[in-house]
Amino acid sequence: MxxxxxxxxxxxxxxxxxxxxxxxxxxxxxxxxxxxxxxxxxxxxxxxxxxxxxxxxxxxxxxxxxxxxxxxxxxxxxxxxxxxxxxxxxxxxxxxxxxxxxxxxxxxxxxxxxxxxxxxLGGAPGVVLAAGTGAVVAAIGPDKQFHRIDGWGPWLGDEGSGAWLGLAGLRAAIRAHDGRGAATALREAAWQQFGGPGQLALQLGTDDNPARIAAAFVPAIAHAAKCGDGIAIALIHAAAEALARSVLAGAAAVRGVMPVPVAIVGGLTELGDMLLEPLHAALQRSGAPLRVCAARGxxxxxxxxxxxxxxxxxxxxxxxxxxxxxxxxxxxxxxxxxxx
Amino acid sequence: MxxxxxxxxxxxxxxxxxxxxxxxxxxxxxxxxxxxxxxxxxxxxxxxxxxxxxxxxxxxxxxxxxxxxxxxxxxxxxxxxxxxxxxxxxxxxxxxxxxxxxxxxxxxxxxxxxxxxxxxLGGAPGVVLAAGTGAVVAAIGPDKQFHRIDGWGPWLGDEGSGAWLGLAGLRAAIRAHDGRGAATALREAAWQQFGGPGQLALQLGTDDNPARIAAAFVPAIAHAAKCGDGIAIALIHAAAEALARSVLAGAAAVRGVMPVPVAIVGGLTELGDMLLEPLHAALQRSGAPLRVCAARGxxxxxxxxxxxxxxxxxxxxxxxxxxxxxxxxxxxxxxxxxxx
Missing domain, CATH: 3.30.420.40 (ATPase, nucleotide binding domain)
Structure with missing residues (x-):
């Protein structure tokens, strides 16, 4: 050199x-x-x-x-x-x-x-939802107070995240398999991806990173929802509602900016409108003074x-x-x- | 000797x-x-x-x-x-x-x-729900066909079990802490038992047996329910509903016995009427021909x-x-x- x-x-x-x-x-x-x-x-x-x-x-x-x-x-x-x-x-x-x-x-x-x-947000105050395998909201106001909402991992939280949605889909598949829940295309999709309920249970129970395994089922849930599966559609809506609750809790913690800028980032946004429409609708329905903006970086x-x-x-x-x-x-x- | x-x-x-x-x-x-x-x-x-x-x-x-x-x-x-x-x-x-x-x-x-x-059931056909840290239903008819319902462990199922109920309570506590959910006495109870949300997340993330840790929160949920906490009461009712769905799926799989004998065993039954009353009510409401009986052994x-x-x-x-x-x-x- x-x-x-x-x-x-x-x-x-x-x-x-x-x-x-x-x-x-x-x-x-x-x-x-x-x-x-x-x-x-x-x-x-x-x-x-x-x-x-x-x-x-x-x-x-x-x-x-x-x-x-x-x-x-x-x-x-x-x-x-x-x-x-x-x-x-x-x-x-x-x-x-x-x-x-x-x-x-x-x-x-x-x-x-x-x-x-x-x-x-390019250094400006506001709320950022990062939704991928996990989900966490960071909220910071001009007072420099940092608020973290959720991000508690797959056992306790990360509600609405890829791991949360994937697990919800796999649980729906297992419920249908047991006869405890409604029939859903997620059942066939899950066995196709994981080999069967026994193999799936074994994989989740022994892998270092069960959250990642569960999140890998999200594309199959999205596909089932596109094909009109009611259970899959309901789960994506539930994820959107959970994410909206985290954003709203973050916005409520920000003082001194009105409306509060909100950016949504992370791999889960690749689901597009099927997630973002109900998420935006839930935010709007809340009546909170928010301005949802595209992420700057x-x-x-x-x-x-x-x-x-x-x-x-x-x-x-x-x-x-x-x-x-x-x-x-x-x-x-x-x-x-x-x-x- | x-x-x-x-x-x-x-x-x-x-x-x-x-x-x-x-x-x-x-x-x-x-x-x-x-x-x-x-x-x-x-x-x-x-x-x-x-x-x-x-x-x-x-x-x-x-x-x-x-x-x-x-x-x-x-x-x-x-x-x-x-x-x-x-x-x-x-x-x-x-x-x-x-x-x-x-x-x-x-x-x-x-x-x-x-x-x-x-x-x-003393060797007789029927349905047995074993609800403890996990939850599983075994259903066997005179045709000797064995049906297992749930028992899939804490990631995928065991719905209504001690681990399931405990996790639901801890999630409600974390939601209240974040401002994402309703206020509940479970929040104070959880921090008293686990030290705080950070310690709890660490414990669940690193312990060999997170299901056991979560189930250890059940007595606190029962106490909160007895004191009238609406969130705790609702969670115990949801556990009862989930357990009832498993029992009903088991009963539907049993052929050749009418009504189907049902026995409920396991540590979770120690919750007594607050769990068993809504569980029995859900079974009765279903209209399925069941005969709930005490466990013989x-x-x-x-x-x-x-x-x-x-x-x-x-x-x-x-x-x-x-x-x-x-x-x-x-x-x-x-x-x-x-x-x-």
Missing amino acids: EERVTGTSSTLAIDLGRTGCRAMLWRGDDAEPCATATGDGALGLTAPAGAIAAGNAILAVAAPLLAAQGLDSVDAVGVGAPGTLAAPDAARELAEHLCKSLPARSVALASDAVTSHAGA TSLDGARHLAVHEGGIHEPCVMRAGTRADIARDGAGRPATQSR | EERVTGTSSTLAIDLGRTGCRAMLWRGDDAEPCATATGDGALGLTAPAGAIAAGNAILAVAAPLLAAQGLDSVDAVGVGAPGTLAAPDAARELAEHLCKSLPARSVALASDAVTSHAGA TSLDGARHLAVHEGGIHEPCVMRAGTRADIARDGAGRPATQSR
Whole structure:
């Protein structure tokens, strides 16, 4: 690595998930990234030795990306990682480790719900519903108070998520099989996908990630609904109602913005109108002052935003390491050297 | 062991569960057992090396019991063990192993749902609902056809069970916490028992047996219902409705008995009238020809019944090893040496 690039600031954004890790690198204020990379994920910061595992996963993706770009350091790094809010000590450890190892002038680390919010609303206050295998609502007002609604995982919540909808469909299939519930095309679809009720029960009972297995049944539910299966249609409506309740709880927690901007992101939105129409209808029916808007960006855009903007509404949820003189201060202008 | 008891037939009944193993020994036709013992359980016969683990768990309880009674062998052994129906090869291996190791003149092995049925209805046809942490209905008619309804575990079914009811209560608590659902006394009760929503989510996500953790919340739900909490009352009614649907599906599968005898057993019945009244009401409302009766015995009584009666309605579900000339043949009188 003889060549060194200087004179252009670089921003690296990382989205660390439990199954994968994505990275994007931008030069200066370019809209498009100059490089992207992906790799393995890591369990969240709440897991035992979570900071070390997260650091290894991030460095395995980020270090080769920087090297391939001829960079031996980076200006600003933004990271979204699960468990940041719940495990602040591990988060501090990770932020400082990345600052030293990449090396970086500054690192901003936040929960994936926070980077998702910052990306979808471009740093502005409002409510973001992220609905994929799980479901969580992040709500932040101008008072910088962060509210998380649901996101409690498949045993306790994630209501309306892919795992929730998939399980509801599989339970309907099993009910029809037992003669405890109405006939539904989901029964045949489930055995086609999983081999039979016994195999399905075994798979859910022994797999590391039953939520992912259940969510894999969502396309079959969507197909059955398209073909007019009443049970499938009712389950998608129920998911929409559950998601709407989470959005409304989030909107009720936001103070000082009227109407409250709402963005809906995540893989479950690929269901399209069959989910989004009843969801929008439920929001409208509530009479709450909302403005549903398209997402402006992804969680990687949000991580980039947090890396280069300090003091915004997300600041109380951001763990920072390192120092930058040139960081934008769009809030109270707290010293950039602060490490929380 | 110098002393040997002869001239009196002995029957050993075993109830192997995932958490514990119970054994009872009877002399001749005595109503009361002469000895009982308990020990550790084992995963079912569907688990890897399930037959070996089950055999070890049973021998650890049964061998000392026989020795303490001065017996170096036993006439008839009846065993109820989970997974017997699903894993016939492992069941045969276990039955033959027990026959040799105990040693026993004959061994009768059946699923715990089958021994439960035989105990509750004394070997007669009908429907037995076993509702504890899980929930399963066994239905058998004079045609010896065995029907299992639900019993699919906490991800897919066990609807109306302790785990199902407990999870429903914990979800209601989390909904109230998030502002997504109605206020309920279950919220305070849940945090008192589990420390808070974060600790609860962590416990359910990392424990080997989340169903047991959830079922442990049932007494708190019962208490809240007694104090008039509308959410708790509604959840117990929903459990009763779900259990009634399983019973009715079982009754519909039984041919040749009218009205169909129904017995309800298991730890969840300890909730008493608050569960049983809406359950009985739902059964009555259905108009199905049922006769709800008190259980005549436990699954240990059922295991004893299968050990000494061959050819009854449970016979197609029984795996037998060994040979007995003196076994009662109350059915087609198939040879007692048959090993299926």
